[in-house]
Amino acid sequence: MAVRPTLIIATSDAQLLISLRQQKDAQAADTFSFELLTCATGAKAQDAVSQQPEQLLAVIVDKDLRDPTALSVLRKCRQVAPKVPAYVIVPDGQQPFDESDSKHLGIVGHLKKPLTLLDLQDLLLPESPEFDPTEALKAAAMRKHALDQEVREGDDTFVPISGKDFVSGKTSYFDLYVRLGSDHYVKILNAGDEFSPERLKSYLAKVKDFFIKSESQEHYLAYCSSIALKTLSGPSVPTRVKAERVVIQGTEALKFLERAGVGGRNILFAKSAAAASFTLAESISKDSGFALRGFLNDLAAVEHGVSVSILAALLGRELQIEHASTREALGLGALLHDIGLRQLPENVRHGREELMSDEERALYRMHPELGAKILATAKGVPTAALQAIMQHHERRDRRGFPNKISGAKVNGVAEVVGICDELVHALEQSKERPGIQIEDIMEGVYNGFSFPVGEAFRKVFMGEREPKKRPRPKRRQAA
Numbered sequence: 001m002a003v004r005p006t007l008i009i010a011t012s013d014a015q016l017l018i019s020l021r022q023q024k025d026a027q028a029a030d031t032f033s034f035e036l037l038t039c040a041t042g043a044k045a046q047d048a049v050s051q052q053p054e055q056l057l058a059v060i061v062d063k064d065l066r067d068p069t070a071l072s073v074l075r076k077c078r079q080v081a082p083k084v085p086a087y088v089i090v091p092d093g094q095q096p097f098d099e100s101d102s103k104h105l106g107i108v109g110h111l112k113k114p115l116t117l118l119d120l121q122d123l124l125l126p127e128s129p130e131f132d133p134t135e136a137l138k139a140a141a142m143r144k145h146a147l148d149q150e151v152r153e154g155d156d157t158f159v160p161i162s163g164k165d166f167v168s169g170k171t172s173y174f175d176l177y178v179r180l181g182s183d184h185y186v187k188i189l190n191a192g193d194e195f196s197p198e199r200l201k202s203y204l205a206k207v208k209d210f211f212i213k214s215e216s217q218e219h220y221l222a223y224c225s226s227i228a229l230k231t232l233s234g235p236s237v238p239t240r241v242k243a244e245r246v247v248i249q250g251t252e253a254l255k256f257l258e259r260a261g262v263g264g265r266n267i268l269f270a271k272s273a274a275a276a277s278f279t280l281a282e283s284i285s286k287d288s289g290f291a292l293r294g295f296l297n298d299l300a301a302v303e304h305g306v307s308v309s310i311l312a313a314l315l316g317r318e319l320q321i322e323h324a325s326t327r328e329a330l331g332l333g334a335l336l337h338d339i340g341l342r343q344l345p346e347n348v349r350h351g352r353e354e355l356m357s358d359e360e361r362a363l364y365r366m367h368p369e370l371g372a373k374i375l376a377t378a379k380g381v382p383t384a385a386l387q388a389i390m391q392h393h394e395r396r397d398r399r400g401f402p403n404k405i406s407g408a409k410v411n412g413v414a415e416v417v418g419i420c421d422e423l424v425h426a427l428e429q430s431k432e433r434p435g436i437q438i439e440d441i442m443e444g445v446y447n448g449f450s451f452p453v454g455e456a457f458r459k460v461f462m463g464e465r466e467p468k469k470r471p472r473p474k475r476r477q478a479a
């Protein structure tokens, strides 16, 4: 049986310690997917963190911890387990650590008492959308359309899915339709049936997409996520836990999605996609050089890459990037787009060109090429991902770098990575402007991208709201 990761909670609050132990004892042994280790002193917590840093799910430290203080324990965590997320319990009436201390100490969130273990499980190991084949088939059986009959219903009641993702000889969990024209469809396969290879081939010669009813979309998303996670992480629970743990660190993107009113299901979809990309990158790193392993162990670099890949998953779906290999390239490209920065001196990695000398800027502008070179020899990195890394700063108006290429020469995957990267950097910089609205953050993000990418971006992240004004003159580029 796979080893469960350990959650350390360090507090000198006797009442809280008793409550946590009681909560654990009150539940069945398999309720929690982690082992709980409570520590009443800082010294015990420091010991526990040092024992098996690889097995840790998270460390939660009470700001009032004694012998030694919370600060000492957090520093120890940062030193021996830099990738493990740390949370701080802030007692009533006290202030959380400020933003720069939190970043420095690897704190990803602040918590309030009372703590419940079930809430902590949801926070630390959020469930991916579960795909339930029986439910999907049951839902499909309730719909009335007969096979091979024409259906006159609005285009908005159907959702396109990539035909190439369907493999012959496997049960379809969804009724499949083909579009004949506007508001005009025909059902070609019942949920629960299989395509014969000949039939599938003959359809794919004629159409690129199949359609499902929009009410099946939730099941379809859960189905795609479950396939992605199963394929990439196999039966290894620790790998999956690790990937999910890393995704929690895409805090910039996750906070933004909540503020922008993006629904919980969509957030789960984006998290699953980012977890799958991280798992894939981990598996590639086993046979590749030190640079990729170093990147995946760099907390700040991964935080940024995961944020971009969370947003890119949603934008890619809106743009109907549904073919598995292109989705894979998008996820990897988004996660690893700035890997080249690690080869550069620290003072240029922040990417704010307006603060750089000419010499520093020239160095910084080498990072896309350096990144593509690092990964060119790694086995399993698709060419489209390499192109995305190489071109994530190119813009269609030739104001990008390193090669100032234009128009159609900018790869579509690179555009998706590029625009999501701009947004994450705008979010990071918006912290310096408290009270700033989402619309203001979005203002400078659109420049230099193709119309479909800009429109899809607006639709996914702005919902009904319109950006204040666009296009705007170019201000700067992200890292």
Ligand SMILES: [Fe+2]
Residues within 6 Å of the ligand: 304, 337, 338, 421, 478, 479
């Ligand atoms: Fe970046």
Ligand SMILES: [Fe+2]
Residues within 6 Å of the ligand: 337, 338, 367, 392, 393, 478, 479
């Ligand atoms: Fe960059």
